Amino acid sequence: MESPQLIDLNKYKGLTWHEDFIVHLASIIRPKVYVELGIYHCALFNRIIPYAEELIGVDINSEAGQYMQISHKTRFVHAMTQDFIKQLEAESITIDMLFIDADHSREAVLQDFRTYLPFVSPHGIILLHDVHPGNEGLIHPAWCGTAYLAAEELSRYRDEYEMMTIPASPGLAICRKRQTQLSWQEPQRVNQDIKKRYSIVCICQIYNELIKGNLERFVKYVKPLADALVVYDDGSTDGSYEYMLTQTPYVIRGYHNDFANEISHKQILLQEALKLSPDFILWLDADEVLTANASDCLQSLCSTCIENNNDGVVFHEINLWRSHTFRRLDSLYDVGWFVRLWRVTPGMGYEETRPGLHQRPYPSSIKRLQWTDSVQVLHYGFSSKQRLAHKYLVYQSHGQSGYDMLDRLISEEQLILERVPRELFPEGLWIDEEQPIPLTWEESLAYVEDYRAEVFKPQFSIICLIYKSIGWLKFVYEQVLKYTDMNRKEFFFVANDATDEVLAYLRENSIPHYEFNNSSEQLLEWYVNNVYRAYNFAASKAKGDFLVFINSDMAFSPGWFDNLWISYNGSNCVCSRLVESGKLPSGTYGIEKDFGRTYNTYQEEQFQTYARFIAIPRVENGGLFMPLLIRKQHFDMVEGYPEGQVVIGSDIFNPVIARWGEACISGDTVLMQKLKAQGIVHQTAFNSIVYHFQWGEKDSKGTRQSFFLKSGKEE
Structure with a gap:
């Protein structure tokens, strides 16, 4: 053989x-x-x-x-x-x-x-x-x-x-x-056993959703549908992050808004959601809810998906247009079908997470799909002029142009609307409204411009007082601009009973500032009273959601601001760690090390080397008081600083202001005590390093002409 x-x-x-x-x-x-x-x-x-x-x-x-x-x-x-x-x-x-x-x-x-x-x-x-x-x-x-x-x-x-x-x-x-x-037309075998209940985790990306009126609706109508809610906050400053911390323990915080990296954020969301061992992932945006029958249908859709060996379920999207009642049908607004329900499978994830808009929003591991109209998505992203303006301006800022990629968001030249059946709305969301009247292109552009300031308003306000030294003014102004990314930030001075020379310099150089003048009686008080009043005045003028108070005699290191922001957790206010000249004794967490006592003798290179050496990613309770990052809402909630140092033992919310020489506690300390009573903790970020010259402007040469003219004192 x-x-x-x-x-x-x-x-x-x-x-x-x-x-x-x-x-x-x-x-x-x-x-x-x-x-x-x-x-x-x-x-x-x-x-x-x-x-x-x-x-x-x-x-x-x-x-x-x-x-x-x-x-x-x-x-x-x-x-x-x-x-x-x-x-x-x-x-x-x-x-x-x-x-x-x-x-x-x-x-x-x-x-x-x-x-x-x-x-x-x-x-x-x-x-x-x-x-x-x-x-x-x-x-x-x-x-x-x-x-x-x-x-x-x-x-x-x-x-x-x-x-x-x-x-x-x-x-x-x-x-x-x-x-x-x-x-899906195959005759199904009847299973007499008790049907399995599938675990569903909902994932959502958010960015400043409270100001757009989305978040509370989303939580109310979506949270009950899922076993858990996992949220990625993309750098919100309007309170969305803080609000979601009260709604779910699964909040991932991004520190800088990065709209173009949406897929990367989704991958992070997915990884966090998978830690909860769900059977399915439900993906929705914060401006969306599911139709009224969702609670009855989701489990059935999960079961069908498993039986047919499918990876995902595709839902139809209903785009509400400038109303809570009418959907838009023209210009591709009614052809949106998106994979919303994802079956969890081994190796689930995105193959690529490169930056860019309009990428496939569901994981590349999802191959087999089934379509359903038993549950639909109600999309509120186009339901008001405000929301439309936000979308238009944000997409425009990311380079989108042309009709299909941008102008379609507000153009109503081909507008076709249809009333959405009342039975599709979850209880409490139906509003019987008149059908919107089509707007001309010019009218649409006009309302977009009405919201431009809101869309691009600063998120952080950096505030510095100045009164007599042009030298210190120039120094701190240059330092802030040198070591701070000013995107979505404003920086302004408060000319606090300032000299004519300082005021003239601010005006001639178009440096953002406000003028604040105490009354002649107030000028006779302890000088620190005028300082606290000026900071409260500054807070009232700030456009940002967060305030950052600094002194004019400070120098900064790279990352000083970013590390303050990273250390914010929703229930704290955060100060930098100070390296101080030694002119005065330092305080909690402060380091006495002389890198110069005036801006002319400042050893910048040596300080930067030292700052890199001591910076560590650590946050501790207490500390010194400036630079201070604080949520404006928290500052306003406790009515800011007291108007001076406070007599020991007096009510911090109705304080007795101390006179010169009286036993007292500082107004900074009282602010922190008031915040603590509201659950806001004073902390220090050990990787936000700032140099403090100490009494820089106070000890500098210069006249206080306006001060003495107003107070009637001799210099």
């Missing part, structure tokens, strides 16, 4: 192409149960593990199991393929993907196919290997055998399944078990 002809697989690598093909197919189908008859060294079997929930490998060779990757999902069965049938019957296993690659004879393949077919789920896949050998030599029993004859015979029958062969050696036949062409 002739020895079998052997084939060098290194020379004929194309003979194993079927493995890549089947792995890719499994990644699309995501079988709950995968069975492989004849696993050899598990080269294919182990690659399927990420894509199936349960995997069973059957082989008559006991050593085959040694190659199987150990996992809670895998099982090796040492048996003849026909013997394993008895276990299938006993365990009521239903197979979603079956790979027949054991005995390659016609008779064995036919027997395996016919005995396993009843255990394959409706629209399950059966794969037959070696059914198109490329030459006579491959028909040898040691290679493809006569499996091709089995495929030829099975292809004649079309009642229970359909079959085709890929004509590339050694060949692969693909069979789908079915009664109907469409899987």
